[in-house]
Amino acid sequence: MGPLRPLGWTIVGGIVAAVSRDPTTKMSVAASIVVLTVVSSRAIRALGTFVTLSVPFLVPLLVIHGFLNPHFMMGAKDRLVPYRPAGVYFALSIYSGLALILAIGISWRHVNRDDMVDWMIARRVPVFIVGLIAQSIAMTVLVDRRGRAVLKAQTARGRSEERRVGKECRYR
DSSP states (O other): OOSHHHHHHHHHHHHHHHHOOOHHHHHHHHHHHHHHHHHHHTOTHHHHHHHHHHHHHHHHHHHIIIIIOTTSOOOOTTSSSOOOHHHHHHHHHHHHHHHHHHHHHHHHHTSOHHHHHHHHHHTTOOHHHHHHHHHHHHHHHHHHHHHHHHHHHHHHHHHHHHHHHHHHHHHO
């Protein structure tokens, strides 16, 4: 996918995030950006990435503010599980802003790096900005690769630790 689409989505998302206080509007724009990213990049994994990264934010926000936070008034007592409607609204408003930023970030992940640099050079972006962005792109790839290697090493070590501890327990 070329860089022009995510640039436009970033501008629209930034305006909505700055102007709108309505979580429904922010969530609608975030969902639109994710759907447009899936359609433009022809990769359904953008939706999976969005869900995988955003649900860990939504669930704790809803639990903490919708059920536990005493700052918000308790809702009707006739329900099986009492909740705090103002807390749920607060959690959704926080989550919608995070979801909007996350959707914009996911759209940028599907931009071809070489096309991005070529596009900036064709638009006569100053060389130091092109160099800065190209270096940032290179570093994110390096950090991602190194992070995956560390995770793989830690996972392998954890498995060997489990085997070692398991053998010690068997011989006792």
